[in-house]
Amino acid sequence: MNEEQITRIRRSWALVASDRQTFARxxxxxxxxxxxxxxxxxxxxxxxxxxxxxxxxxxxxDHLDQPDPLNAEVRKLGALHRDLHVTPAQYGPAGQALLAAFGEILGPVFSAQDARAWAAAYELLAREMQHEPPPGGATGG
Ligand code: HEM
Structure with missing residues (x-):
């Protein structure tokens, strides 16, 4: 994530975060x-x-510029989703749904560049979540 992408992500999130439950809904x-x-x-x-x-x-x-806590959280989430039997194919529509939710709530305020920044972040996130740890691999303890 470059700085411009992070700024776009934070700016668009700030616009929906006051009612984040609506966003998630x-x-x-x-x-x-x-x-x-x-x-x-x-x-x-x-x-x-x-x-x-x-x-x-x-x-x-909040943690886009802090890879250590971000990746720790995202890997935990990934393991949980593997346990839930979420398939790689299901990450595609979830990414589309994320962009669609911004478009629906923010309308034209959510620009094509904002959408690209979120798409890039989601791709990294989804890839990290699906990253299988090596068998019997390090637990970091
Ligand atoms: C980057 C993408 C995603 C994020 C950030 C995310 C986030 C989360 C979070 C925070 C939870 C709750 C975890 C907990 O209980 O502690 C969760 C649960 C869950 N997620 Fe995701 N998720 C993502 C992708 C997906 C995808 C692609 C699917 C499949 C359609 C999915 C299906 C589920 C299911 C089934 C649960 C459990 C729900 C339940 O307990 O009823 N997630 N997810």
């Missing part, structure tokens, strides 16, 4: 529209998940 509505089969992976009630996702996004945006 729109995100899941988009995800379930784009990939309806993913709905069954989640518990019926989404409120807790909406809270967790929005808090995690806030953490990620």
């Amino acid at each position: 729109v995100f899941y509505a988009e995800l379930f529209r784009l990939a309806p089969e993913t709905r069954a992976l989640f518990k019926p009630g989404m409120e807790q998940q909406i809270d967790k996702l929005s808090l995690t996004l806030a953490f990620i945006v």
Whole structure:
């Protein structure tokens, strides 16, 4: 992530963060529209998940320039998603849903360059989440 991308990400996140639950709600509505089969992976009630996702996004945006805490958190998330049997193919629609949620909430204020910055961040994030640790590998302890 270069500085300009981080600035774009932080600026657009700041515009939705005052109502981050709404952002997460729109995100899941988009995800379930784009990939309806993913709905069954989640518990019926989404409120807790909406809270967790929005808090995690806030953490990620805050730590984009701090690779150590960011990667530690993202690897934990990745392991959790492997346990949940989230497949690599499901990361695509989640990325699209993220951009669609910004577009829906911010309209033209969310520029094509903002979208590219988020797409780049999501790609890094998704790749790191799917990175399998070596068998019996280091736990960092
Ligand atoms: C960068 C991408 C993603 C982020 C930041 C993210 C974030 C999260 C967070 C924070 C949680 C809650 C973890 C906890 O309980 O401690 C979660 C759970 C979950 N995520 Fe993701 N996720 C991502 C991608 C995906 C994708 C692609 C799918 C598949 C459609 C997915 C499906 C799930 C499911 C099924 C749960 C458990 C929900 C439940 O307990 O009902 N996630 N995710």
